[in-house]
Amino acid sequence: LDDKCASKQVTENLDDPPNSRLFVVTSRSIAEDVLRESFSVFGDIQAVWLVKDKQTKESKGICYVKFAKSSQACLAMEEMHGKVLVEGTKPIKVFIAQSRSSSRHRDVEDEELTRIFVMIPKTFSEEDLKNTFKEYGEIEYCVIIKNKSTGESKGLGYVRYYKPSQAALAIEKCDKTYRAILAEPRTKAATTEDYSGAAARVDYMADPSNYQMMDFRSGEFTRCLMMSTRAALTQEQIFALFDIIPGMEYCELQRDAYGMSKGHALIRYSNLGSAVYAKEKLNGFEYPPGNRLAVNFFDDGEDRCSPVGRMAMQFVAAQMMSAVWNGPSTSQVMKSSGFSAVSSMSRIQTDVNLPPPKKLAPPDSKTKERLFVVFSPSPLPPDVLEDVFCRFGSLIEVHLVPGRKVGYMKYADKQCADEAMSVLHGRVVNGVKMKVMLADPPREESHKRLRTY
Protein backbone atom coordinates (compact mmCIF):
# COMPACT_ATOMS: atom_id res chain seq x y z
CA LEU A 1 0.00 0.00 0.00
CA ASP A 2 1.22 3.49 -0.72
CA ASP A 3 0.68 6.37 1.65
CA LYS A 4 -2.30 7.73 -0.18
CA CYS A 5 -4.03 4.45 0.18
CA ALA A 6 -3.15 4.18 3.86
CA SER A 7 -4.51 7.60 4.70
CA LYS A 8 -7.59 6.94 2.69
CA GLN A 9 -8.16 3.80 4.70
CA VAL A 10 -7.88 5.74 7.94
CA THR A 11 -10.51 8.13 6.69
CA GLU A 12 -12.77 5.34 5.60
CA ASN A 13 -12.47 3.64 8.96
CA LEU A 14 -14.20 6.59 10.52
CA ASP A 15 -17.42 5.36 8.99
CA ASP A 16 -16.77 1.67 9.21
CA PRO A 17 -19.10 0.28 10.21
CA PRO A 18 -21.62 3.00 9.39
CA ASN A 19 -23.02 5.01 12.29
CA SER A 20 -20.30 3.92 14.70
CA ARG A 21 -18.94 7.41 15.32
CA LEU A 22 -20.39 9.96 17.71
CA PHE A 23 -20.49 13.71 17.43
CA VAL A 24 -20.40 15.16 20.92
CA VAL A 25 -20.98 18.79 21.87
CA THR A 26 -19.47 19.57 25.25
CA SER A 27 -18.40 22.49 27.33
CA ARG A 28 -15.00 23.74 26.23
CA SER A 29 -13.56 23.00 29.65
CA ILE A 30 -14.19 19.25 29.43
CA ALA A 31 -10.97 17.31 28.86
CA GLU A 32 -10.49 14.43 26.45
CA ASP A 33 -9.81 11.86 29.16
CA VAL A 34 -13.05 12.76 30.91
CA LEU A 35 -14.92 12.09 27.67
CA ARG A 36 -13.05 8.88 27.00
CA GLU A 37 -13.68 7.69 30.50
CA SER A 38 -17.40 8.37 30.47
CA PHE A 39 -17.99 6.81 27.06
CA SER A 40 -15.77 3.77 27.53
CA VAL A 41 -18.40 1.80 29.44
CA PHE A 42 -20.58 1.52 26.33
CA GLY A 43 -18.17 -0.44 24.17
CA ASP A 44 -14.87 -0.63 22.41
CA ILE A 45 -13.64 2.87 21.75
CA GLN A 46 -11.32 2.98 18.76
CA ALA A 47 -10.59 6.68 18.82
CA VAL A 48 -11.40 9.85 20.68
CA TRP A 49 -10.70 13.14 19.02
CA LEU A 50 -11.28 16.41 20.78
CA VAL A 51 -11.39 19.24 18.26
CA LYS A 52 -9.08 22.08 19.28
CA ASP A 53 -8.36 25.52 18.02
CA LYS A 54 -5.30 25.39 15.79
CA GLN A 55 -3.64 28.39 17.42
CA THR A 56 -4.65 28.31 21.04
CA LYS A 57 -4.96 24.52 21.34
CA GLU A 58 -8.10 25.15 23.37
CA SER A 59 -10.97 22.71 23.02
CA LYS A 60 -13.73 23.92 20.74
CA GLY A 61 -16.26 21.91 22.68
CA ILE A 62 -16.56 19.35 19.89
CA CYS A 63 -15.55 15.74 20.21
CA TYR A 64 -15.73 12.63 18.05
CA VAL A 65 -15.85 9.20 19.62
CA LYS A 66 -15.39 6.17 17.36
CA PHE A 67 -16.77 2.84 18.53
CA ALA A 68 -16.16 -0.59 17.02
CA LYS A 69 -19.89 -1.13 16.53
CA SER A 70 -22.84 1.03 15.65
CA SER A 71 -24.90 -0.52 18.44
CA GLN A 72 -22.29 0.61 20.96
CA ALA A 73 -22.27 4.14 19.59
CA CYS A 74 -26.07 4.27 19.58
CA LEU A 75 -26.32 3.01 23.14
CA ALA A 76 -23.76 5.57 24.27
CA MET A 77 -25.72 8.28 22.47
CA GLU A 78 -28.98 7.25 24.09
CA GLU A 79 -27.49 7.06 27.55
CA MET A 80 -25.15 10.04 27.49
CA HIS A 81 -27.18 12.69 25.69
CA GLY A 82 -28.05 15.41 28.15
CA LYS A 83 -25.70 14.22 30.86
CA VAL A 84 -23.64 16.65 32.90
CA LEU A 85 -20.07 15.32 32.90
CA VAL A 86 -18.54 17.84 35.26
CA GLU A 87 -20.58 19.65 37.84
CA GLY A 88 -21.39 23.17 36.75
CA THR A 89 -20.95 22.52 33.03
CA LYS A 90 -23.68 22.32 30.42
CA PRO A 91 -25.33 19.01 29.62
CA ILE A 92 -23.61 17.39 26.66
CA LYS A 93 -25.30 16.68 23.35
CA VAL A 94 -24.59 13.41 21.59
CA PHE A 95 -25.41 12.47 18.01
CA ILE A 96 -24.32 9.92 15.48
CA ALA A 97 -21.72 11.77 13.44
CA GLN A 98 -22.40 12.50 9.82
CA SER A 99 -20.25 10.33 7.62
CA ARG A 100 -17.15 12.16 6.62
CA SER A 101 -18.02 12.04 2.96
CA SER A 102 -21.35 13.70 3.66
CA SER A 103 -21.53 17.44 3.27
CA ARG A 104 -24.70 17.68 5.32
CA HIS A 105 -24.37 19.27 8.71
CA ARG A 106 -27.84 18.44 9.84
CA ASP A 107 -28.00 16.17 12.86
CA VAL A 108 -28.65 12.54 12.16
CA GLU A 109 -32.11 12.00 13.58
CA ASP A 110 -33.46 8.94 15.30
CA GLU A 111 -35.95 8.71 12.48
CA GLU A 112 -33.08 7.63 10.26
CA LEU A 113 -31.66 5.16 12.77
CA THR A 114 -34.61 3.20 14.09
CA ARG A 115 -36.15 1.55 11.02
CA ILE A 116 -34.63 -1.42 9.24
CA PHE A 117 -35.37 -2.88 5.85
CA VAL A 118 -35.27 -6.67 5.55
CA MET A 119 -35.77 -9.47 3.07
CA ILE A 120 -38.01 -12.23 4.33
CA PRO A 121 -39.72 -15.35 3.04
CA LYS A 122 -42.87 -14.53 1.11
CA THR A 123 -44.74 -16.72 3.54
CA PHE A 124 -43.88 -14.42 6.46
CA SER A 125 -46.80 -12.64 8.09
CA GLU A 126 -46.25 -9.35 9.87
CA GLU A 127 -46.61 -11.31 13.09
CA ASP A 128 -43.81 -13.64 11.96
CA LEU A 129 -41.71 -10.61 11.16
CA LYS A 130 -42.30 -9.12 14.56
CA ASN A 131 -41.53 -12.37 16.34
CA THR A 132 -38.31 -12.73 14.43
CA PHE A 133 -36.97 -9.28 15.21
CA LYS A 134 -38.33 -8.55 18.68
CA GLU A 135 -35.33 -10.17 20.30
CA TYR A 136 -33.24 -7.08 19.50
CA GLY A 137 -35.59 -4.62 21.13
CA GLU A 138 -39.13 -3.43 21.46
CA ILE A 139 -40.74 -2.94 18.06
CA GLU A 140 -43.03 -0.05 17.31
CA TYR A 141 -44.44 -1.62 14.17
CA CYS A 142 -43.76 -4.00 11.30
CA VAL A 143 -45.00 -3.81 7.74
CA ILE A 144 -44.58 -6.14 4.82
CA ILE A 145 -44.55 -4.76 1.31
CA LYS A 146 -47.35 -6.37 -0.64
CA ASN A 147 -48.64 -6.32 -4.14
CA LYS A 148 -51.34 -3.70 -4.07
CA SER A 149 -53.81 -5.62 -6.17
CA THR A 150 -53.24 -9.24 -5.15
CA GLY A 151 -52.13 -8.53 -1.61
CA GLU A 152 -49.29 -11.06 -1.83
CA SER A 153 -46.04 -10.40 -0.04
CA LYS A 154 -43.09 -9.12 -1.99
CA GLY A 155 -40.74 -10.66 0.55
CA LEU A 156 -39.67 -7.27 1.86
CA GLY A 157 -40.45 -5.68 5.18
CA TYR A 158 -39.82 -2.77 7.51
CA VAL A 159 -39.27 -3.03 11.25
CA ARG A 160 -39.39 0.13 13.34
CA TYR A 161 -37.71 0.04 16.73
CA TYR A 162 -37.95 2.64 19.43
CA LYS A 163 -34.22 3.09 19.84
CA PRO A 164 -31.32 3.36 17.39
CA SER A 165 -29.32 0.85 19.45
CA GLN A 166 -32.03 -1.76 18.91
CA ALA A 167 -32.07 -1.29 15.15
CA ALA A 168 -28.26 -1.38 15.09
CA LEU A 169 -28.25 -4.58 17.13
CA ALA A 170 -30.73 -6.22 14.76
CA ILE A 171 -28.58 -5.33 11.78
CA GLU A 172 -25.47 -6.64 13.48
CA LYS A 173 -26.87 -9.83 14.90
CA CYS A 174 -29.78 -11.08 12.83
CA ASP A 175 -29.34 -13.89 10.35
CA LYS A 176 -27.52 -12.66 7.27
CA THR A 177 -30.20 -14.08 5.00
CA TYR A 178 -32.47 -11.24 6.11
CA ARG A 179 -30.02 -8.75 4.64
CA ALA A 180 -31.03 -6.20 7.24
CA ILE A 181 -30.01 -2.62 6.54
CA LEU A 182 -31.17 0.74 7.79
CA ALA A 183 -34.20 1.86 5.84
CA GLU A 184 -34.07 5.14 3.97
CA PRO A 185 -36.42 7.58 5.64
CA ARG A 186 -39.86 7.76 4.20
CA THR A 187 -40.30 10.57 1.76
CA LYS A 188 -41.31 13.73 3.54
CA ALA A 189 -44.85 15.02 4.00
CA ALA A 190 -45.86 11.67 5.44
CA THR A 191 -44.14 12.41 8.72
CA THR A 192 -46.54 14.98 10.06
CA GLU A 193 -47.93 13.92 13.36
CA ASP A 194 -50.08 15.77 15.81
CA TYR A 195 -47.92 16.56 18.80
CA SER A 196 -50.89 16.20 21.09
CA GLY A 197 -50.69 12.53 20.27
CA ALA A 198 -47.56 12.39 22.36
CA ALA A 199 -49.52 11.55 25.47
CA ALA A 200 -50.99 8.51 23.83
CA ARG A 201 -47.57 7.35 22.71
CA VAL A 202 -45.91 7.52 26.08
CA ASP A 203 -47.29 4.20 27.22
CA TYR A 204 -45.35 2.31 24.60
CA MET A 205 -42.28 3.01 26.61
CA ALA A 206 -43.70 1.11 29.53
CA ASP A 207 -41.29 -1.68 28.81
CA PRO A 208 -40.01 -3.48 31.90
CA SER A 209 -36.93 -4.62 30.02
CA ASN A 210 -35.94 -1.02 29.50
CA TYR A 211 -36.58 -0.39 33.10
CA GLN A 212 -34.10 -3.03 34.16
CA MET A 213 -31.40 -0.93 32.61
CA MET A 214 -32.04 1.92 34.95
CA ASP A 215 -28.95 3.94 35.45
CA PHE A 216 -27.38 3.37 38.84
CA ARG A 217 -24.00 4.75 37.94
CA SER A 218 -24.69 8.36 37.41
CA GLY A 219 -25.84 10.10 40.46
CA GLU A 220 -28.75 10.08 42.79
CA PHE A 221 -32.41 10.31 42.16
CA THR A 222 -33.92 13.67 42.83
CA ARG A 223 -37.35 15.20 42.41
CA CYS A 224 -35.80 17.58 39.94
CA LEU A 225 -35.23 16.75 36.27
CA MET A 226 -33.28 18.49 33.56
CA MET A 227 -34.62 18.10 30.05
CA SER A 228 -32.45 18.88 27.04
CA THR A 229 -33.81 19.32 23.55
CA ARG A 230 -32.51 20.57 20.25
CA ALA A 231 -35.81 21.47 18.76
CA ALA A 232 -37.40 24.72 19.79
CA LEU A 233 -40.13 23.78 22.21
CA THR A 234 -42.42 26.17 23.97
CA GLN A 235 -43.00 26.35 27.68
CA GLU A 236 -46.54 25.12 27.06
CA GLN A 237 -45.42 22.05 25.12
CA ILE A 238 -42.92 21.03 27.77
CA PHE A 239 -45.40 21.66 30.53
CA ALA A 240 -48.05 19.53 28.81
CA LEU A 241 -45.60 16.69 28.24
CA PHE A 242 -44.28 16.45 31.79
CA ASP A 243 -47.71 17.10 33.24
CA ILE A 244 -48.71 13.66 31.95
CA ILE A 245 -46.99 12.25 35.01
CA PRO A 246 -48.88 13.23 38.14
CA GLY A 247 -47.18 15.36 40.74
CA MET A 248 -45.44 17.93 38.58
CA GLU A 249 -45.09 21.07 40.61
CA TYR A 250 -42.62 23.10 38.61
CA CYS A 251 -41.70 23.27 34.95
CA GLU A 252 -39.78 25.96 33.25
CA LEU A 253 -37.85 26.44 30.09
CA GLN A 254 -34.45 27.94 30.85
CA ARG A 255 -33.91 31.13 28.97
CA ASP A 256 -30.87 33.23 28.45
CA ALA A 257 -30.60 36.97 28.88
CA TYR A 258 -32.27 37.55 25.53
CA GLY A 259 -35.21 35.34 26.30
CA MET A 260 -34.17 32.68 23.82
CA SER A 261 -34.52 29.04 24.59
CA LYS A 262 -31.29 27.38 25.53
CA GLY A 263 -32.78 23.98 24.92
CA HIS A 264 -33.01 23.09 28.56
CA ALA A 265 -35.89 22.91 30.96
CA LEU A 266 -36.11 22.20 34.65
CA ILE A 267 -38.95 20.09 35.93
CA ARG A 268 -39.70 19.23 39.49
CA TYR A 269 -42.17 16.76 40.93
CA SER A 270 -43.66 16.65 44.38
CA ASN A 271 -42.11 13.25 45.03
CA LEU A 272 -39.21 11.10 43.94
CA GLY A 273 -41.38 8.35 42.50
CA SER A 274 -42.94 10.66 39.96
CA ALA A 275 -39.55 12.03 38.95
CA VAL A 276 -38.08 8.55 38.54
CA TYR A 277 -41.08 7.57 36.50
CA ALA A 278 -40.98 10.70 34.34
CA LYS A 279 -37.30 10.17 33.65
CA GLU A 280 -37.88 6.59 32.59
CA LYS A 281 -40.82 7.51 30.40
CA LEU A 282 -39.61 10.64 28.71
CA ASN A 283 -35.85 10.20 28.38
CA GLY A 284 -35.30 9.39 24.72
CA PHE A 285 -38.87 10.19 23.82
CA GLU A 286 -39.12 11.82 20.41
CA TYR A 287 -40.94 15.10 20.64
CA PRO A 288 -41.53 16.21 18.07
CA PRO A 289 -40.80 12.97 16.18
CA GLY A 290 -37.14 12.94 15.25
CA ASN A 291 -36.13 15.12 18.17
CA ARG A 292 -34.94 12.96 21.01
CA LEU A 293 -35.51 14.48 24.42
CA ALA A 294 -32.90 13.89 27.08
CA VAL A 295 -34.20 13.75 30.61
CA ASN A 296 -31.92 13.31 33.57
CA PHE A 297 -32.00 13.82 37.26
CA PHE A 298 -30.85 17.26 38.15
CA ASP A 299 -28.71 17.45 41.23
CA ASP A 300 -30.05 20.56 42.84
CA GLY A 301 -28.61 19.65 46.18
CA GLU A 302 -31.84 18.45 47.71
CA ASP A 303 -33.57 15.15 48.09
CA ARG A 304 -30.55 12.96 47.80
CA CYS A 305 -31.17 9.31 48.25
CA SER A 306 -29.06 6.65 49.89
CA PRO A 307 -28.23 3.45 47.97
CA VAL A 308 -30.81 1.66 50.08
CA GLY A 309 -33.29 4.38 49.24
CA ARG A 310 -32.54 3.83 45.57
CA MET A 311 -33.53 0.20 45.75
CA ALA A 312 -36.74 1.16 47.44
CA MET A 313 -37.28 3.76 44.77
CA GLN A 314 -36.74 1.25 42.02
CA PHE A 315 -39.41 -0.90 43.53
CA VAL A 316 -41.82 1.95 43.92
CA ALA A 317 -41.20 3.24 40.43
CA ALA A 318 -41.77 -0.23 39.04
CA GLN A 319 -45.10 -0.33 40.79
CA MET A 320 -45.98 3.06 39.45
CA MET A 321 -45.07 2.03 35.95
CA SER A 322 -47.64 -0.68 35.96
CA ALA A 323 -50.08 1.32 37.99
CA VAL A 324 -50.22 4.74 36.41
CA TRP A 325 -51.51 3.57 33.09
CA ASN A 326 -53.88 1.04 34.51
CA GLY A 327 -56.52 3.21 35.99
CA PRO A 328 -58.22 3.18 39.37
CA SER A 329 -55.64 1.30 41.44
CA THR A 330 -53.10 4.06 40.85
CA SER A 331 -53.77 6.25 43.82
CA GLN A 332 -53.88 3.25 46.09
CA VAL A 333 -50.48 2.09 45.00
CA MET A 334 -49.10 5.52 45.59
CA LYS A 335 -50.61 5.82 49.01
CA SER A 336 -49.53 2.38 50.10
CA SER A 337 -46.04 3.16 48.88
CA GLY A 338 -45.90 6.25 51.00
CA PHE A 339 -45.94 8.72 48.16
CA SER A 340 -48.46 11.47 47.77
CA ALA A 341 -48.01 11.93 44.08
CA VAL A 342 -51.56 12.95 43.32
CA SER A 343 -52.46 14.95 46.40
CA SER A 344 -49.62 17.44 46.31
CA MET A 345 -50.27 19.21 43.04
CA SER A 346 -48.94 22.51 44.33
CA ARG A 347 -47.47 23.85 41.15
CA ILE A 348 -45.68 27.10 41.37
CA GLN A 349 -46.78 29.61 38.86
CA THR A 350 -45.06 32.93 38.85
CA ASP A 351 -44.17 35.89 36.71
CA VAL A 352 -40.53 35.65 37.72
CA ASN A 353 -37.84 33.40 36.32
CA LEU A 354 -36.78 31.40 39.34
CA PRO A 355 -33.39 29.73 39.68
CA PRO A 356 -33.46 26.03 40.63
CA PRO A 357 -34.04 25.12 44.27
CA LYS A 358 -31.09 25.06 46.60
CA LYS A 359 -30.38 23.20 49.78
CA LEU A 360 -31.49 24.81 53.02
CA ALA A 361 -28.85 26.01 55.45
CA PRO A 362 -28.60 23.89 58.61
CA PRO A 363 -31.29 24.81 61.15
CA ASP A 364 -28.69 25.90 63.68
CA SER A 365 -27.05 28.35 61.27
CA LYS A 366 -26.63 31.88 62.52
CA THR A 367 -29.15 34.28 60.96
CA LYS A 368 -27.32 37.02 59.09
CA GLU A 369 -30.33 38.61 57.43
CA ARG A 370 -34.10 38.48 57.69
CA LEU A 371 -36.59 39.37 54.99
CA PHE A 372 -40.04 40.68 55.82
CA VAL A 373 -42.70 39.57 53.35
CA VAL A 374 -46.22 40.93 52.97
CA PHE A 375 -48.71 38.80 51.05
CA SER A 376 -51.75 39.99 49.15
CA PRO A 377 -54.50 38.96 49.29
CA SER A 378 -53.48 36.07 51.58
CA PRO A 379 -50.29 34.29 52.67
CA LEU A 380 -48.80 31.42 50.66
CA PRO A 381 -48.36 28.01 52.29
CA PRO A 382 -44.99 27.52 54.05
CA ASP A 383 -43.85 24.71 51.72
CA VAL A 384 -44.39 26.88 48.66
CA LEU A 385 -42.56 29.74 50.31
CA GLU A 386 -39.67 27.49 51.22
CA ASP A 387 -39.51 26.32 47.63
CA VAL A 388 -39.43 29.85 46.29
CA PHE A 389 -37.18 31.53 48.83
CA CYS A 390 -34.62 28.73 49.09
CA ARG A 391 -33.53 29.26 45.51
CA PHE A 392 -31.10 32.04 46.31
CA GLY A 393 -29.22 29.91 48.81
CA SER A 394 -28.65 29.86 52.56
CA LEU A 395 -32.34 29.94 53.55
CA ILE A 396 -32.62 28.71 57.12
CA GLU A 397 -36.31 28.94 57.83
CA VAL A 398 -39.66 30.31 56.73
CA HIS A 399 -41.69 31.86 59.50
CA LEU A 400 -45.28 32.92 58.94
CA VAL A 401 -46.91 35.10 61.57
CA PRO A 402 -50.08 33.27 62.61
CA GLY A 403 -53.26 35.11 61.77
CA ARG A 404 -51.42 37.79 59.75
CA LYS A 405 -50.56 38.16 56.10
CA VAL A 406 -46.85 38.56 56.74
CA GLY A 407 -43.83 36.34 57.26
CA TYR A 408 -40.08 36.31 57.85
CA MET A 409 -37.41 34.51 55.84
CA LYS A 410 -34.20 33.78 57.72
CA TYR A 411 -30.98 33.58 55.76
CA ALA A 412 -27.49 32.56 56.82
CA ASP A 413 -25.96 34.78 54.17
CA LYS A 414 -26.68 38.43 53.57
CA GLN A 415 -26.04 38.40 49.83
CA CYS A 416 -28.44 35.49 49.32
CA ALA A 417 -31.15 37.36 51.18
CA ASP A 418 -30.53 40.52 49.19
CA GLU A 419 -30.68 38.56 45.95
CA ALA A 420 -33.99 36.99 46.99
CA MET A 421 -35.39 40.39 47.83
CA SER A 422 -34.34 41.99 44.56
CA VAL A 423 -35.72 39.13 42.47
CA LEU A 424 -38.94 38.49 44.34
CA HIS A 425 -40.12 41.91 45.47
CA GLY A 426 -43.38 42.85 43.81
CA ARG A 427 -43.69 39.44 42.16
CA VAL A 428 -46.72 37.17 42.00
CA VAL A 429 -46.56 33.51 43.02
CA ASN A 430 -49.65 31.33 42.60
CA GLY A 431 -51.73 34.46 42.35
CA VAL A 432 -50.35 35.98 45.53
CA LYS A 433 -48.48 39.25 45.28
CA MET A 434 -45.50 39.64 47.55
CA LYS A 435 -43.74 42.66 48.99
CA VAL A 436 -40.25 41.58 50.01
CA MET A 437 -38.30 43.93 52.27
CA LEU A 438 -35.48 43.86 54.76
CA ALA A 439 -36.94 43.06 58.18
CA ASP A 440 -36.59 45.60 60.96
CA PRO A 441 -34.30 44.38 63.74
CA PRO A 442 -36.30 42.35 66.24
CA ARG A 443 -37.59 44.24 69.23
CA GLU A 444 -35.50 43.70 72.36
CA GLU A 445 -38.18 42.40 74.66
CA SER A 446 -35.79 40.91 77.16
CA HIS A 447 -32.54 42.11 78.75
CA LYS A 448 -31.60 38.68 79.98
CA ARG A 449 -30.08 37.40 76.74
CA LEU A 450 -29.66 38.35 73.14
CA ARG A 451 -32.20 37.02 70.74
CA THR A 452 -31.01 34.39 68.34
CA TYR A 453 -33.65 35.55 65.85
Add this chain to the structure above:
DNA sequence: CGACGGGACGC
Protein backbone atom coordinates in the same frame (compact mmCIF):
# COMPACT_ATOMS: atom_id res chain seq x y z
C1' DC B 1 -34.12 -28.24 -11.78
C1' DG B 2 -33.70 -24.53 -8.38
C1' DA B 3 -28.95 -21.53 -6.56
C1' DC B 4 -27.97 -17.01 -6.55
C1' DG B 5 -28.93 -12.55 -5.45
C1' DG B 6 -31.63 -8.96 -5.22
C1' DG B 7 -33.90 -4.23 -2.22
C1' DA B 8 -38.24 0.32 -1.08
C1' DC B 9 -43.13 1.99 1.55
C1' DG B 10 -50.96 3.90 -1.86
C1' DC B 11 -49.13 11.10 -0.78
Add this chain to the structure above:
DNA sequence: CGACGGGACGC
Protein backbone atom coordinates in the same frame (compact mmCIF):
# COMPACT_ATOMS: atom_id res chain seq x y z
C1' DC C 1 -26.04 27.06 19.00
C1' DG C 2 -22.11 22.87 17.42
C1' DA C 3 -18.90 19.39 12.32
C1' DC C 4 -13.68 17.02 11.05
C1' DG C 5 -6.36 16.39 13.19
C1' DG C 6 -2.05 14.38 13.20
C1' DG C 7 0.65 11.23 11.52
C1' DA C 8 3.17 8.34 8.13
C1' DC C 9 4.03 1.82 5.45
C1' DG C 10 8.09 0.16 3.35
C1' DC C 11 9.90 0.08 -1.32
